[in-house]
Amino acid sequence: MVKSIILNSHPWETRAAVTENGILTELFIERAKGLGVSGNIYKGKVERVLPGMGAAFVDIGLMKSAFLYVGDFYDNFKALEGLEGRDGKKIIKGREHLDEEEHSSFETNGMLIEGVVKRGQDVLVQVVKEPLGGKGARVTSHISLPGKYLVLLPTVDRVGVSRRIEDEEQRSRLKTLMEEIKPQGVGFIVRTAGWGKSEGEIKEDMEFLLKLYESLLKKKEKASAPSLIHRELDLPHRLVRDFLTQDVGLFVVDSKQEFKILLEFANNFLPEVSRKIEYFSGNNSIFDQSGLEMEIKRALDKKVWLKSGGYIIVEITEALTAIDVNTGRFVGKRDLEDTIFRTNLEAVKEIAYQLKLRNIGGLIIIDLIDMEKAKNRERVYSALEDALKSDPKKTNILKISELGLVEMTRKRTRESLIHALTDLCPYCEGHGYVKSMRTVCYEIFRELIKDAKGSRSKKIVIMVNSDVAGLLYDEEQEQLLELEEYLGTRVAIKNVPHLHVEEYDITYL
Numbered sequence: 001m002v003k004s005i006i007l008n009s010h011p012w013e014t015r016a017a018v019t020e021n022g023i024l025t026e027l028f029i030e031r032a033k034g035l036g037v038s039g040n041i042y043k044g045k046v047e048r049v050l051p052g053m054g055a056a057f058v059d060i061g062l063m064k065s066a067f068l069y070v071g072d073f074y075d076n077f078k079a080l081e082g083l084e085g086r087d088g089k090k091i092i093k094g095r096e097h098l099d100e101e102e103h104s105s106f107e108t109n110g111m112l113i114e115g116v117v118k119r120g121q122d123v124l125v126q127v128v129k130e131p132l133g134g135k136g137a138r139v140t141s142h143i144s145l146p147g148k149y150l151v152l153l154p155t156v157d158r159v160g161v162s163r164r165i166e167d168e169e170q171r172s173r174l175k176t177l178m179e180e181i182k183p184q185g186v187g188f189i190v191r192t193a194g195w196g197k198s199e200g201e202i203k204e205d206m207e208f209l210l211k212l213y214e215s216l217l218k219k220k221e222k223a224s225a226p227s228l229i230h231r232e233l234d235l236p237h238r239l240v241r242d243f244l245t246q247d248v249g250l251f252v253v254d255s256k257q258e259f260k261i262l263l264e265f266a267n268n269f270l271p272e273v274s275r276k277i278e279y280f281s282g283n284n285s286i287f288d289q290s291g292l293e294m295e296i297k298r299a300l301d302k303k304v305w306l307k308s309g310g311y312i313i314v315e316i317t318e319a320l321t322a323i324d325v326n327t328g329r330f331v332g333k334r335d336l337e338d339t340i341f342r343t344n345l346e347a348v349k350e351i352a353y354q355l356k357l358r359n360i361g362g363l364i365i366i367d368l369i370d371m372e373k374a375k376n377r378e379r380v381y382s383a384l385e386d387a388l389k390s391d392p393k394k395t396n397i398l399k400i401s402e403l404g405l406v407e408m409t410r411k412r413t414r415e416s417l418i419h420a421l422t423d424l425c426p427y428c429e430g431h432g433y434v435k436s437m438r439t440v441c442y443e444i445f446r447e448l449i450k451d452a453k454g455s456r457s458k459k460i461v462i463m464v465n466s467d468v469a470g471l472l473y474d475e476e477q478e479q480l481l482e483l484e485e486y487l488g489t490r491v492a493i494k495n496v497p498h499l500h501v502e503e504y505d506i507t508y509l
């Protein structure tokens with residue numbers, strides 16, 4: 001599999017596409033006027049404590065307060081070691097790592113939020129989930145600092161190895177090495193880039209991260225709340241650090257300035273991958289030449305066609321994402337059950353791809369075409385599971401229900417593609433529909449009857465959209481003449497092309 005990263009950089013916006021065999025699989029967008037905050041570390045101040053939710057709101061200097069769950073809070077590592085929940089059990093330490101190379105949960109065991117955090121208290125927190133929609137950022141006190149080959153977890157005394165390192169011998173070697181050289185009381189995760197690295201290289205990265213964390217604590221002591229303590233790298237640098245691994249063959253950059261900056265960064269930070277960074281000097285846009293602009297436009301469409309002629313419909317709502325599967329033009333070759341089975345089989349593979357490409361997270365409901373045979377349902381479910389294995393985001397899938405529905409969740413840490421690139425339609429206000437022209441005509445008729453009856457106006461002028469005007473002059477002309485006779489007033493239609501189909505203005509002369 002040939003994997004590439006294509007970077008399109010401008011002062012106002014940076015876009016990065018990850019492709020596999022020339023097919024767009026992931027898209028990242030960062031804008032100068034809307035830089036993300038995920039990974040940033042802040043000194044915040046607790047604004048409100050919510051015992052009923054086991055959480056607190058923390059002011060970190062953003063427009064909306066951040067959300068801190070009790071299980072994500074700690075103030076002093078040593079004090080936490082002996083902390084007990086209300087059931088008498090020791091609190092289990094853990095955290096959910098930002099780049100998902102290793103995953104663990106933090107159990108609260110009945111720990112009460114009001115017992116560990118108070119209003120007005122200063123806290124050091126890191127953003128683990130971007131503000132989404134009307135919600136503020138999700139934060140944790142369990143800091144993680146990524147380096148070249150390691151991730152430092154200063155509040156967790158444990159060692160992990162990236163799940164992407166599948167060689168058992170390497171996993172064992174790296175875990176043993178880290179357990180031998182790391183200080184007591186802190187944890188580390190060996191990143192994918194740590195595969196095959198020597199003890200000296202690993203130790204150097206470890207010492208750098210420990211010094212960085214120490215400097216953050218010193219900065220925290222001097223800073224007032226709320227304030228930014230540490231900013232995560234920008235998108236191009238994160239791509240070099242997190243994505244430019246052994247399985248990536250090429251990293252193409254279309255900005256000469258950005259190319260020089262990234263090359264210098266790679267030479268200092270990850271010299272073994274710097275040779276993969278190349279400059280694109282073509283006259284055309286790198287996204288246009290690679291066919292990516294068209295792919296991005298398609299990723300915003302609700303309807304996605306399948307190769308067989310079937311299609312899926314993707315509807316993103318505030319509560320969940322609904323995906324509907326249809327046979328469309330696909331008629332099959334054998335029987336109805338086989339046609340349905342093959343459509344569903346093709347659809348679940350496309351759905352897994354679209355979830356990753358569009359960065360859809362949260363609750364997802366897939367409405368498959370109903371299959372009679374249990375064997376076919378099981379095969380489609382297995383195909384969905386297999387297709388989601390390559391997804392870096394954590395997913396949880398339930399079996400196909402009797403109604404042909406699949407309920408699943410996908411971890412959400414940043415906005416979906418459609419939320420990042422689009423705004424709510426000012427005309428339909430997010431409904432996805434506008435009134436039909438005939439509905440608008442009859443709405444005008446009702447308003448005329450309500451307001452004009454008994455008036456002494458000699459003429460009424462109605463300014464409407466061109467298409468509505470055409471309908472009034474054509475199919476609705478007879479009703480318009482009857483209305484004139486009823487009102488005893490002449491009604492004139494004025495065509496105003498720039499008006500929205502639902503807009504009109506009535507003037508009484």
